[in-house]
Amino acid sequence: MRGEQELGIVNSKDENPGDWYAEVVKKSEIADYSPVGGFIIVRPRGIALWESIRFYLDSWFRETGVENAYFPVLIPEKYLEREKEIIEGFDPEVAWVTHGGEQELGEKLAVRPTSESIIAPFMSRWVRSHRDLPLRLNQWCSVVRWEATETKPFFRTKEFLWQEGHTVHKNKEDAWEETMQRLDQYERLYQEILAIPVLKGEKPEHDKFPGAETTSTVEALMPDGKSVQGGTSHYLGTTFSEAFEIEYVDENEENQIAHTTSWGLSWRAIGALIMTHSDDQGLVLPPTVAPEQIVIVPIWRSDTKQEVMRYARDIQENLSEYRVRLDDRDGKNPGFKFNEWELKGVPIRIEIGPKEVKNKTATLVHRPDGERHLIEVNGIGQTIGEHLEKIYDKLYQRALENLQGKIHEVKNEEELIEKLTTNGGYAKAPWCGAETCDERVKEKISASIVMIPPKTEGEMEKGEECAVCGGVAKEIVYFAKKY
Amino acid sequence: MRGEQELGIVNSKDENPGDWYAEVVKKSEIADYSPVGGFIIVRPRGIALWESIRFYLDSWFRETGVENAYFPVLIPEKYLEREKEIIEGFDPEVAWVTHGGEQELGEKLAVRPTSESIIAPFMSRWVRSHRDLPLRLNQWCSVVRWEATETKPFFRTKEFLWQEGHTVHKNKEDAWEETMQRLDQYERLYQEILAIPVLKGEKPEHDKFPGAETTSTVEALMPDGKSVQGGTSHYLGTTFSEAFEIEYVDENEENQIAHTTSWGLSWRAIGALIMTHSDDQGLVLPPTVAPEQIVIVPIWRSDTKQEVMRYARDIQENLSEYRVRLDDRDGKNPGFKFNEWELKGVPIRIEIGPKEVKNKTATLVHRPDGERHLIEVNGIGQTIGEHLEKIYDKLYQRALENLQGKIHEVKNEEELIEKLTTNGGYAKAPWCGAETCDERVKEKISASIVMIPPKTEGEMEKGEECAVCGGVAKEIVYFAKKY
The missing domain is CATH 3.30.930.10 (Bira Bifunctional Protein; Domain 2)
Structure with missing residues (x-):
């Protein structure tokens, strides 16, 4: 089935x-x-x-x-x-x-x-x-x-x-x-x-x-x-x-x-x-590349359908500067639609029911975290623009925090291995320049040097030792497991 | 060399x-x-x-x-x-x-x-x-x-x-x-x-x-x-x-x-x-797809260079809604530039010399046929737009005349062969529907049925005979040599 x-x-x-x-x-x-x-x-x-x-x-x-x-x-x-x-x-x-x-x-x-x-x-x-x-x-x-x-x-x-x-x-x-x-x-x-x-x-x-x-x-x-x-x-x-x-x-x-x-x-x-x-509900996309940036889901019963749909279409027209979709399918209930558009990663969902029609408002939900807002329909184009930016920033910040929390400065092989096997991310380590040291790490934990940062990030301290072999270090490098 | x-x-x-x-x-x-x-x-x-x-x-x-x-x-x-x-x-x-x-x-x-x-x-x-x-x-x-x-x-x-x-x-x-x-x-x-x-x-x-x-x-x-x-x-x-x-x-x-x-x-x-x-001078392109729609060629001597170039750049700015190129290369003379941009098919050339600067005009040349116009620089954006359209129409009309002059109604194989071998184009002929008749024409003059026109172009007269075999014709078809 x-x-x-x-x-x-x-x-x-x-x-x-x-x-x-x-x-x-x-x-x-x-x-x-x-x-x-x-x-x-x-x-x-x-x-x-x-x-x-x-x-x-x-x-x-x-x-x-x-x-x-x-x-x-x-x-x-x-x-x-x-x-x-x-x-x-x-x-x-x-x-x-x-x-x-x-x-x-x-x-x-x-x-x-x-x-x-x-x-x-x-x-x-x-x-x-x-x-x-x-x-x-x-x-x-x-x-x-x-x-x-x-x-x-x-x-x-x-x-x-x-x-x-x-x-x-x-x-x-x-x-x-x-x-x-x-x-x-x-x-x-x-x-x-x-x-x-x-x-x-x-x-x-x-x-x-x-x-x-x-x-x-x-x-x-x-x-x-x-x-x-x-x-x-x-x-x-x-x-x-x-x-x-x-x-x-x-x-x-x-x-x-x-x-x-x-x-x-x-x-x-x-x-x-x-x-x-993305997350356990499915795809999450930034508004910059999402095929639809906004989905409008109307919520009605037979006696309110006409007014809700008219209102939803007005909102759709007001948002014509964005990639917006009105989900007007008859055979599916709102819960099903919520799930489907969450799965497909649409950044903003707008829910519209009789209450929103009456109050000239719209309920807006951020895909990444379910943050909800009741907004005025007056000026909705600008409001939505601000929310799309907010969602972008939210995604970027979350990814940035992941990155920043996973750059580990390590001094020796034990630390290097411990950090990369338990935390993942980057082990920032002094390195002697020998391929054999990279190979050794690769054999042990399938991690390797993915990058040497630009010198502008700061000079290595004098007298540093290669984290792998203990020899004289030449530069700081980033070890990581990779795709 | x-x-x-x-x-x-x-x-x-x-x-x-x-x-x-x-x-x-x-x-x-x-x-x-x-x-x-x-x-x-x-x-x-x-x-x-x-x-x-x-x-x-x-x-x-x-x-x-x-x-x-x-x-x-x-x-x-x-x-x-x-x-x-x-x-x-x-x-x-x-x-x-x-x-x-x-x-x-x-x-x-x-x-x-x-x-x-x-x-x-x-x-x-x-x-x-x-x-x-x-x-x-x-x-x-x-x-x-x-x-x-x-x-x-x-x-x-x-x-x-x-x-x-x-x-x-x-x-x-x-x-x-x-x-x-x-x-x-x-x-x-x-x-x-x-x-x-x-x-x-x-x-x-x-x-x-x-x-x-x-x-x-x-x-x-x-x-x-x-x-x-x-x-x-x-x-x-x-x-x-x-x-x-x-x-x-x-x-x-x-x-x-x-x-x-x-x-x-x-x-x-x-x-x-x-x-x-295109023609014997090289490429000819309609303005719709030409990578450059307009090329400006300044014509100067050392004592007029500064004013001509300033004027040329002003015109370039005024034409920013188009794909325009100012050919400001020093090492090439105007004649060389004319030839090169003709070869490359730029639809409009604008020539600017001291006289144009003085009179606030520009000389405009159509690529397809060398038609020249001295135009006012005032309102040049609109004027150029009209000329680009004119050039498009000119190209389309020329191609249309070629087509219209080369659709030959023929009744028998002799006419069919004569028209296609001397004039080229399409021989519009009644056909019985047999592949063998198409094959026969192909063997004789490497032409074949390229198309059956829509029935809306008019019914075939009753009692028509296949131009190739003389059998009962079923429909009108277009024979042609093809690429």
Whole structure:
């Protein structure tokens, strides 16, 4: 029997977060599993979230000189091989196309895992003079990486939607500025649109994107204490421009080697969004990206239906500047509607009954915590705007408190392990710079260095010892378990 | 030597349209050939056109109840096989993924050629009650079809971007209305946005989309006399819903079989756009989709530079409601700039020299035909708006005249062949309904039935004979050579 009892979430976010997450994603109609392991079907409520993310990021990219382009979904093996030869550590697991129709192909084609190897040769053609720089391209597309892991919608999928930006600059200074500008835009997306505070930093040497001089990252802490890499921006130095001959003639008619960057953010952001805010009643969404910001639920008996409905429609019209839905379904009672819209994460519910009609008021309920207000219908547009902002702040504050309460300064391995296994979050620890120390922590508790904070956060004290091996510490790093 | 002499188009649209088209696409920086035959790289000026098309269509879809979704890029072989078993004539040539990383897959996966086979089973799950209907999904994605043909950017490519809509309805009437609504939206896109008149009609029985009851099409006539299928909308009847069990419980609690539709429009629309309007100077674009609608070219000597530039910037500010570019490059002379922006298809050029500054005027030139106007700078925003509309109408009228002059009523095969081989365009002919007659024309002159016009265009006279075999004619059809 399909029925109303199936609507609610049965798993608990605290007790079994994995099952809870899968259940929320499915029951709130965000996504479904595909018949092929590792692939998902993204339903309209899920794609609406991605389209919001795309809308904001794309407009910021445009304002800062980025142009969209489109490169082929299939990349010849020799292009990837060339990148493998040149770029140490580049060896992606990809899906290989070997046949076209009935025919075996002369050369295997990879379904794009990322597009540096096909974009760089074209950038080399298009860049001739300093006047062609900076060259900033971006594409919104899907990529496939054949990593054998359990499927977790948006976090771990073989195919995902993302944007990949690729830029060429005259020198290190310009390319570095670009790298940081994109990282700042990712931070802005999380903090101003998704209501998720993030930490900015760099990946350690041994965990950089292959070929990058620096991989910078925004990290978001989930309520279960694990860190999500929310987006990365790479300063590639001259690695790719040397390999693919991206050169230009400068103002003095001299040949120069260019510097490049790449940066990407995927639908994992949707995963972080759901994981951060949602609860045991289902999805919770910030008003910025919610497909509906407000749902109006009329409450009537047959003798009051007409006046309640007329009043509800008036309110709907007064709120036309927002994404508002009037749930006028006849076959469902108000309680059912409350549950359904809570499950689907609509930030504000407006309840309207005969009393509200009589008093020219409306009852307004905040999704995240059930906070209720009886408001005047006069000026309701402005009032609602204030409440939407309040809800956004509430979500952001809650996430910020989670983050702030889970950054633990630790001095030795015992503390590090104790904090990360009992509290989760970040262990802020001095580190000697050796990959072996990172490996050791990973083997013991599946946590690793997720980020090195910017030096502007303060100098390390002199004489500090690596929390893992006790050797001379070189810098402060953040260890965490991660998605 | 790369240089200015390479900028211009050397091929002639009339004399060698194929080479001319390829040259325009490449030199106006719309697209480039990929290293893999059949694939192209779409550069920012090309993607901007696709984003415009997407913007308009997507907003019309939304207004009429369509929601976007995203289904996987890889489809298991058994899904396509199932469709092949059920749907007569469905046997697409696809790119097959056989390996993930180093491992051979247990089952081959097709890079999606179209998504009915993966969407239909999910629609079957999601549709339970009449309250779930209509269900209207659309996705913007890329598809790959392994058809062995010469590459012609946007017209013939193995990969193309498109949108595919898939809908489920209660009955034939609703599904038919949907099919026609989408066809009307495609017509609107061509006529109101791309300045291309189209003919609407149906494909003959033997040329329908496999599984469709009716395939409707919008056909655009290119200046070289060939027809382009600009978009298709299929009424699928109950073929897919029977095969994939898309059923619902109606208002009387009875099980009913649903009716479905699908409809798609690809980046071929960009090809039709370029082919229709462009000329031997390069790209010509209607103002609706042009990345820049206006380019301002200042003309100065060193002693007048300051005043001319100040004036040019004032005009730019006054035109902020449009997409306007001030070409203030120092190293290029005005003639070079004129040529470059003509090549790139900017609809209006504004020339500003000391005389214009003195008289508070501006010289305005229409891209399509070089029509010049000296206009008052006072009220320039409104004046420009009128000229942009005029340019749109000019392009549309020219294309309409081409179309109207090339619909030839013919009565027999001799006339049919004569008209299509000397004039091109459409031969409007009575037809008996036999595929063999269509085949015969195809063998002789590579032309075929592209469309059956709506019956509302008038009844066929009684006693007409098939133009090909002389048998009893059943209906009037349009023969044409096609892309």
